[in-house]
Structures are given as structure tokens and as C-alpha cells.
Amino acid sequence: MGTAREQFAVGGMSCSFCAESIRKAYDRTDGVADADVSLAHEEVRVRYDDDRVSAVELKDALRDLGYTIRDPDKRERFREQQAELEAGKRRLALAGGASVATAALMLWMIVVVGRFESTSLPMDLAVLGLALVTMFGPGRYILEKAINSLRRGIFNQHVLLEAGAFAGLLGGFLGLTVFPHFPTVHFFAVSVFVTTYHVLSEYTSLLVRTRASRAVQDLLELRPDTARRIADDGTAEEVPVDDLEEGDRVRIKPGESVPVDGAVREGESAVDESVATGESVPEEKTPGDEVIGGSVNETGTLLVAVTATGDDAFLNRVASEIEAARATKPGIVRLADRVLRYFVPGVLAIAALSFLFWLVAPAVWSGGPFGTGPDVQRGAFAALAVLVLGYPCALGMATPLALIRGGGAAARRGVLLRSADAFQLLPDVDRVVFDKTGTITVGEPSIAEVASFDDDRTDTDVLATAATAEAFSEHPLVDAVLERADERGLEYDDPDAFDSVTGKGVRATVGGDAVLVGKPDWLASEGVDVSSAVDDLERLRERGLTVSGVARDGDLIGLLGIGDEIKDDAAATVRRLRDAGIAPVMITGDDERTARAVADEVGIDRVLADVLPDEKRTEIRRLQGAGHRVAMVGDGVNDAPALAQADVGIAIGAGTDIAIESADVVLVGERLGGVVDADEIGRESYRKTRQNLLAAFAFNGVGVAAATTGLVHPVFAMIAMVLSVTAVLANSFAGQVLSSEGLNAEFTVRETESADERTNG
Known part of the structure; x- marks a missing residue:
């Protein structure tokens, strides 16, 4: 027993008054140490002494204020949001109809009857009826919130609105019963109009949040709903992923998403794990290797033993990281x-x-x-x-x-605003943390260099030979070879014979010659002398490139350096940030050597490599704890927790939907210069x-x-x-x-x- 933490998804918040009311309620609750309230994502995280107050009492405090606590199941929570949106739409239709009717009656009274101060009893009663219908019909929830707030000694916008609405009713009743010279209709009309305005403002707020905050739902949808479970006798059955337990075995065919976290028991394949690492080069998986739920199996068939389910699974951990980041994100x-x-x-x-x-x-x-x-x-x-x-x-x-206003100007420069706080915080940002793959780099493998080791063959010959040998290969890196060959207008035919060696390379017959294309170590094991290429191999690897060797009839004829091309404006953007007094940082799941090579080329001094998604968020929090205002720029699922945690999350528009939904600012396309543009427009908007x-x-x-x-x-x-x-x-x-x-x-x-x-x- 002692210090405990609870996090609630709260329904019904609409403005900063709501967040302030919840904070005040918890401040006055015995046993609560502190409470973080995220208005944008309708979440509350409470730290409390569970010897003095229970989680049930914390929930009751929210309900007493008139707010709802949403289902902990994330998919059910989104359905509740949609239901609230529909209820808000109905309330707005009723209140709006009453306001239109009231305005019409007042206009008729002024224009047709020619009276402003007084009118007939039927008119008074008609507008009174509209006022009562509005306040106790679609506006009843506002009254309940106001009463509950007053019970706790909290004065907020609900209290102020109801004070105005009831003052209008009181003035109208005085006109009906005591003071016949009172402008009865106008008093009642005020009750209608102020209530409708509040219903409209809350519906608008709910609409924006519901449409703008689908990151966690999209993240969970990456994982398939069912899996192919293999029984001890070898038979397969389709079962819901939620029914899987640790130790179960599932078979994953080429092109399918990996349904669970697990370890490979049989098979070899290239697996696209960009969902976790953000890196564009697939990982070769063999028995004993770990795979991550949500990644994509590219080539071979795998038999995987389940190692993590439920909240321990990778995608669920990332979803929790996003939610926790939102709740603890420093507010403005x-x-x-x-x-x-x-x-x-x-x-x-x-x-x-x-x-x-x-x-x-x-x-x-x-x-x-x-x-x-x-x-x-x-x-x-x-x-x-x-x-x-x-x-x-x-x-x-x-x-x-x-x-x-600022958002319109920003949109013309390819910058889209998603958070009300973003442009106000950007002028104070003094650290910009960049992801590497897909952010500083293009995010797709391409041929960075072709080196020839045969005096009789040019780099064009080496590329054409590799393209022909790999024409039938399904390995993702082959696309880079074929695309570069097409760009150069090279002609390459289908190989006479072809064999893929999973995780190593390909064997092919090209023009009657035996050709090998693959990892240099594999070429060496096949009897190819690669000693003459040692210096070039090291040079290419120092640049962070993946290297494939090309051998023909047992002789090494060349090397292919495959990497992720740096964006054209990356170096210029880093320079502009430095000129503005903002320090750039690069953080990536890639290895240290590759990360340092990219950072050196664009001018970034501080680099953190081999970093997992939760570690990215931890680094952002560390910088914030040191007193820095931090912007995070990223594009992948693995960046989402860090984007949500940063003071300003900036997503590349060409990135994943989850990164975009977790961010405050979106850069249209892939241009990095929008980071500085957003800062400049933010300063003007704040003014x-x-x-x-x-x-x-x-x-x-x-x-x-x-x-x-x-x-x-x-x-x-x-x-x-x-x-x-x-x-x-x-x-x-x-x-x-x-x-x-x-x-x-x-x-x-x-x-x-x-x-x-x-x-x-």
C-alpha cells in the first residue's frame, strides 16, 4: 500500500475550464498528491495515497462533476466517443431550433407588431416555453455540471452560464407577475441564446477531438484480428488473436502481418519491422530470432511461438506509451x-x-x-x-x-496545425529532436554507390548483372537494384536459372555464367575471394550502407552499397535551426555507425542510436525535465509515443497515420523546411x-x-x-x-x- 497511480479516459471535457475544474476537485480530495489533465485527449492521470483514498472515490469525484469515465477497452472507448458525438448533435439540433424560433418571434414582434419593450401574454409564454425547453432539455447536462461544481465550491463556465440563464428566467418571471413594464420576452430570450451558444461550443470541441485523436485505434488495427494457430498434431485453425496464449504456435505466410510478439521456431524470411524500428531495410529472421506483432512478413513462411500477449505485446505497449505521454505532456x-x-x-x-x-x-x-x-x-x-x-x-x-489565421498561412507553406497549443509553444522551443529514417532520410532503400573490381567491367555492367540475377527475387532490397537499373535505362533479361538462398542472397545463371549476389560473407563461404574489397567494404559500411557483393564465375566483380538517401533540404533545415538558436538532435533505432554517418552529413552533433520507442519518449522527457521546450519530428509508429510526449510533435505527412494522429503539426509531403516555417508562423500567431x-x-x-x-x-x-x-x-x-x-x-x-x-x- 502507499503511492498509487490511476489513469482515466474522461468524457465530457470541452475547454480549459473543464480541466481546471477537475484539477481543483482533486486538489481538494484528501490523499491525492497531484493530477495531470489532458484536455486534448480527455485523459486524467492521478497520483494518490491508496491508504487514504480509493480508485472508486477518484472515479466518483469525476462523476460528481458531471463527467463520464470511458471504458478501459480502447475500441469500446472510441465507440463511446462516437455515441457522445451523436448525442451532442441531437442537443445542438434541439437548442438551435429553439434559438431560431425565439429569434423569429422577436423579429416578428419588432417588425410586424412594431413593439420592442412589451408584447402580449401569448408571446411571453411562447418564449418562456422555449427557454424552459432549451435549459431543461438539451441544456440539462450543463445545469447538472453547474450544480455538481457548486457542491464542491468550484466556479466554472457552467456555473456562469447557468447564472445568466436563470437570471434571464427570473427577470422574465418578474415581468410576468410583478413588473409589467419589464421586457419579459428579452429576458427569456437571453436564457435561450446563452444556453444554445454553450451547447454549440461544446459540440464543436467534441467534434474536433473525436476526429483528431484516432492514433491508438489506428495503432491497434495494425495487428490482425485472427491468427493461424498450429496444434500439436500439425493441424491449423483460425482463432482470435486475443485467445492466443504464451507458448502457442502460429504460422505466418509471405505478405501477412505478424499477429503477435514471438520467436521463430521454423523457417527463414525477411521481415519488415519498421513498425518498431522505423528502419526501411527488412530484418532477416531465422529460427531463434524474435518477431514483433504488427510487422510484415516479406518472403518466406514462418512458424512463430507466442512470447507476449495482452498488455505485454509490443503494439499494446506502444499504445499505452502514447496514452501516458499525452497525460503527462507538459501543458501550456x-x-x-x-x-x-x-x-x-x-x-x-x-x-x-x-x-x-x-x-x-x-x-x-x-x-x-x-x-x-x-x-x-x-x-x-x-x-x-x-x-x-x-x-x-x-x-x-x-x-x-x-x-x-496562422493555420491558413501555414497551410500555404505545407504546414498543417492539429493542436491549439502548438503554435503558441513553438516560439519557446530550443531543442528539435529528429527521427532518422523517413524524416531526415527518404525512408526507402536505394543504390548509393556501385563499385567495380573487374578492369573489363564498368559499374554499369555490375549493376546490369545484379539486376538480371535478381529479377525473380522477392527480397525487398532487390527493388532498389531494379529501380536504379531502370533509372539508368539498362537492359536486363530474366536469368537462365535462379535460386534464392534465404537470408544470404541469390544464385543465378546469366549468359551461361554462374552469378552470386548477396552478403559478402556468404560469397566468401561460396569460394569467392573478397580480400581485394576489404577497404571498400569498410568504407561503405562506415557510410551506414548495406553492402551486397556481385560475383561472376567465382570472381568478385563489384559491390553494391544500398542505403537510405538523405532528403535534399535536410542539411539546410538543420542550418536554419542553428541560426535560430535551436539545437538539433537525432534519435533513431538504427545502429550507431549508420546514424553517425547520416548525422555528420546533415550537421547534427548529438546522436542517440539503437533506441526503442519507449526510450525515445524517455529522452524527450529527460530534455523537458532539464527545462527545455522540445519539438519532435518523426514519421513512424515507433515515433508516436515521443511525438505525443514532446511539447510540439511534428509529423512528416508522408509518414504513418499513427504518427500523424499523435502529432500537433503535420508537414505536407516530405519537406523538412516546414519545421522552421512552423516556428516563424507560430511567433506571428502568438502575437x-x-x-x-x-x-x-x-x-x-x-x-x-x-x-x-x-x-x-x-x-x-x-x-x-x-x-x-x-x-x-x-x-x-x-x-x-x-x-x-x-x-x-x-x-x-x-x-x-x-x-x-x-x-x-
């Missing part, structure tokens, strides 16, 4: 949040004091500037207008609008965000101050709230055309400069 302390923490209690207090003032002041100072007696209507106007003008609509729009927040705070401040006079009509308060959003909109998109032209021009210049650099070597 938004400028708006610093004020909003005190905003709701402040607005509620001002509304109450305004109402009391207009009841008390005219009586105390009778005959003075405040009138001759308690002014209930003016007090009601003041309280309701304060609540309406204090509702943080413009504040809530300030950051998203600035990010939309606009600060301007928007200043305008919103000023508008709310002036509006609330004016509302306390009791001279602001409730409908005019609603109009003023709309105007505040308009002001934020105008600032967000002012100069958008000019800005876009400037960005596009700069992008064109940089692309030209990069092309010139490549041309000049």
Missing part, C-alpha cells in the same frame, strides 16, 4: 487561463453587487443621483447584463481565431493571440463596467457580446491578404535558395 499556461481562473467568481460577484446596489443605493441616498427608491428593474438589468457581457465568449474565441486576448479582456471589462449602471438592455448586452467577437475576428484576419502574399513570396525565395544550394553542391 495560457494567458487566458491566468485571468479566467478568477474571472467567473469575479463576474458573479459583480452581478450580485450590481443588483444589490440598485436596491440599496436609491433608498440610502433618496433623492440623489440614484433615484428615490429601490429600482428593481435597473438592478435586474444590471445583473443580467453583467452576466451576459461577462460570459467569456470573445475570450474563448481569441486564441482559436489567431490560430486559424495575434495576445492582441486578441487584450481586446477581449478590454471589451469584457468595459462591458461589465457599463452593465453595472443598469442602463444596458439585455438584448443590447447580447448584441455587445456579438460585437466583441466581431472585434476579435477583425483583428485576427486584418492584413491576412498582405500577410499571405508575404509568406508565399518568402517561401518561394527560400525554395529557390535551397535549389541553388543543391545545384552548387
Whole structure:
């Protein structure tokens, strides 16, 4: 017993107020040490003393606030999300319909009847009915959250909204029963409109999160649902993967995904393990070697004994790593949040004091500037207008609008924004961690060098011989040989005879000559003298290349160096980052020699090689613990936990869906220069965000101050709230055309400069 940890998937969160409410609830729970809340991924991780509080009580605290706890099964959790989205859509349709009907009735009253302040009893009752239907129908969940928050002494946006909605109801009832000169319809209309606005904002938030956070589901779908289990008598049966146990044997045919983590018992094959390592060159597997669930069997048939199931399996461990990274990812302390923490209690207090003032002041100072007696209507106007003008609509729009503006400019430069925090964090990033394969490099094997060791044969002859000998081979590296031969326009025929030696190379007859293409060690074991190529072998391997030898009639005629080509703009991107004061780091699952060769070529000093996915995330956390803001750039499944952990995860758009879904920013295509472009646009977006927040705070401040006079009509308060959003909109998109032209021009210049650099070597 003692310190324990729990992680919950939470349904119903919509904004920073929700995250703050959950934190406050746990802060006030005896036995809780700390709680990390991820709004973007609706997850909460709690560290607590299980001698003082139980996991059940922690769950009850969330439910008491009106939030739901989703099923721990990841696939079931996504179904629950979809169900919540459908429920939100229904609520929005009902609330939206009530708002349209209310607006139509008010317009009819003003335009047709020609009245603004008063109307008939049927009109009053009709709008009252719409208000009650909206608040206690689609808006009932907001009321429940507000009540539960108040029970715990938490003042949040739900409390503020319900205060405004019920103030509208109270004002309307006073008009119906006590003060016939009250604008009854307008009071009731405020209840309808503010409730509908909140339903709309929460539905929009849920829609964005549901569509943008499918990484774990996509990851789990890499693994097949069934496996071919082999019984002791040799018979095979299809069984669900979840039914497999350690020690079971499964057969995997060429082209199939490996369903489980296991060890090879029979067979030899090349297996694409990029799902785990990110490396493009397949691993040769023989009996005794380990295979990873989700990888792809390329050539031969394998019999694999299961070594890990359930949560211990690789893909499930990666999924857990992604979830844990999201929950513990350092959050940004938004400028708006610093004020909003005190905003709701402040607005509620001002509304109450305004109402009391207009009841008390005219009586105390009778005959003075405040009138001759308690002014209930003016007090009601003041309280309701304060609540309406204090509702943080413009504040809530300030950051998203600035990010939309920046996102549009970024999209024209091939940078797509997926996280609201990303552009605000990018200006503070001082470390950029790059994956190697598919990020700095292209991600596909290609011929980097052809070396000839026969005076009578050129490198073209060596390549043509290898292409002919391997024309029938299914090994993934053969594609690199054939593609280079096609690029050079070489003609190669089918071999006269062909035999593949799994894990070693091929034997073929070409033009009557015996040809071997494969590992130099295998060629040596077949009697080929490779001593003359020792220096070149070492040189090619130092460059991080995979080397194949080509022998004809027992003589070595050449070597093929196969590697992953470095992207054209990789070195220029690293240089631009250094010029901006940002230190680049490379982290890869590849071996040290290959990693160092690539890093040296692009100008990166710090390299971490032979790193597993969880170790990548650990390195990101270590840098964050040292006080650095870290961006991670990657493209593979193995990068997903690190992308989720980084302050800003940047995925290559040509990479895997899981990497993209785990990231905050996506670079369209394979251009690395977008990393620096995103940083520059992020600085501009953050500047606009600060301007928007200043305008919103000023508008709310002036509006609330004016509302306390009791001279602001409730409908005019609603109009003023709309105007505040308009002001934020105008600032967000002012100069958008000019800005876009400037960005596009700069992008064109940089692309030209990069092309010139490549041309000049």
C-alpha cells in the first residue's frame, strides 16, 4: 500500500475550464498528491495515497462533476466517443431550433407588431416555453455540471452560464407577475441564446477531438484480428488473436502481418519491422530470432511461438506509451487561463453587487443621483447584463481565431496545425529532436554507390548483372537494384536459372555464367575471394550502407552499397535551426555507425542510436525535465509515443497515420523546411493571440463596467457580446491578404535558395 497511480479516459471535457475544474476537485480530495489533465485527449492521470483514498472515490469525484469515465477497452472507448458525438448533435439540433424560433418571434414582434419593450401574454409564454425547453432539455447536462461544481465550491463556465440563464428566467418571471413594464420576452430570450451558444461550443470541441485523436485505434488495427494457430498434431485453425496464449504456435505466410510478439521456431524470411524500428531495410529472421506483432512478413513462411500477449505485446505497449505521454505532456499556461481562473467568481460577484446596489443605493441616498427608491428593474438589468457581457465568449474565441489565421498561412507553406497549443509553444522551443529514417532520410532503400573490381567491367555492367540475377527475387532490397537499373535505362533479361538462398542472397545463371549476389560473407563461404574489397567494404559500411557483393564465375566483380538517401533540404533545415538558436538532435533505432554517418552529413552533433520507442519518449522527457521546450519530428509508429510526449510533435505527412494522429503539426509531403516555417508562423500567431486576448479582456471589462449602471438592455448586452467577437475576428484576419502574399513570396525565395544550394553542391 502507499503511492498509487490511476489513469482515466474522461468524457465530457470541452475547454480549459473543464480541466481546471477537475484539477481543483482533486486538489481538494484528501490523499491525492497531484493530477495531470489532458484536455486534448480527455485523459486524467492521478497520483494518490491508496491508504487514504480509493480508485472508486477518484472515479466518483469525476462523476460528481458531471463527467463520464470511458471504458478501459480502447475500441469500446472510441465507440463511446462516437455515441457522445451523436448525442451532442441531437442537443445542438434541439437548442438551435429553439434559438431560431425565439429569434423569429422577436423579429416578428419588432417588425410586424412594431413593439420592442412589451408584447402580449401569448408571446411571453411562447418564449418562456422555449427557454424552459432549451435549459431543461438539451441544456440539462450543463445545469447538472453547474450544480455538481457548486457542491464542491468550484466556479466554472457552467456555473456562469447557468447564472445568466436563470437570471434571464427570473427577470422574465418578474415581468410576468410583478413588473409589467419589464421586457419579459428579452429576458427569456437571453436564457435561450446563452444556453444554445454553450451547447454549440461544446459540440464543436467534441467534434474536433473525436476526429483528431484516432492514433491508438489506428495503432491497434495494425495487428490482425485472427491468427493461424498450429496444434500439436500439425493441424491449423483460425482463432482470435486475443485467445492466443504464451507458448502457442502460429504460422505466418509471405505478405501477412505478424499477429503477435514471438520467436521463430521454423523457417527463414525477411521481415519488415519498421513498425518498431522505423528502419526501411527488412530484418532477416531465422529460427531463434524474435518477431514483433504488427510487422510484415516479406518472403518466406514462418512458424512463430507466442512470447507476449495482452498488455505485454509490443503494439499494446506502444499504445499505452502514447496514452501516458499525452497525460503527462507538459501543458501550456495560457494567458487566458491566468485571468479566467478568477474571472467567473469575479463576474458573479459583480452581478450580485450590481443588483444589490440598485436596491440599496436609491433608498440610502433618496433623492440623489440614484433615484428615490429601490429600482428593481435597473438592478435586474444590471445583473443580467453583467452576466451576459461577462460570459467569456470573445475570450474563448481569441486564441482559436489567431490560430486559424496562422493555420491558413501555414497551410500555404505545407504546414498543417492539429493542436491549439502548438503554435503558441513553438516560439519557446530550443531543442528539435529528429527521427532518422523517413524524416531526415527518404525512408526507402536505394543504390548509393556501385563499385567495380573487374578492369573489363564498368559499374554499369555490375549493376546490369545484379539486376538480371535478381529479377525473380522477392527480397525487398532487390527493388532498389531494379529501380536504379531502370533509372539508368539498362537492359536486363530474366536469368537462365535462379535460386534464392534465404537470408544470404541469390544464385543465378546469366549468359551461361554462374552469378552470386548477396552478403559478402556468404560469397566468401561460396569460394569467392573478397580480400581485394576489404577497404571498400569498410568504407561503405562506415557510410551506414548495406553492402551486397556481385560475383561472376567465382570472381568478385563489384559491390553494391544500398542505403537510405538523405532528403535534399535536410542539411539546410538543420542550418536554419542553428541560426535560430535551436539545437538539433537525432534519435533513431538504427545502429550507431549508420546514424553517425547520416548525422555528420546533415550537421547534427548529438546522436542517440539503437533506441526503442519507449526510450525515445524517455529522452524527450529527460530534455523537458532539464527545462527545455522540445519539438519532435518523426514519421513512424515507433515515433508516436515521443511525438505525443514532446511539447510540439511534428509529423512528416508522408509518414504513418499513427504518427500523424499523435502529432500537433503535420508537414505536407516530405519537406523538412516546414519545421522552421512552423516556428516563424507560430511567433506571428502568438502575437495575434495576445492582441486578441487584450481586446477581449478590454471589451469584457468595459462591458461589465457599463452593465453595472443598469442602463444596458439585455438584448443590447447580447448584441455587445456579438460585437466583441466581431472585434476579435477583425483583428485576427486584418492584413491576412498582405500577410499571405508575404509568406508565399518568402517561401518561394527560400525554395529557390535551397535549389541553388543543391545545384552548387
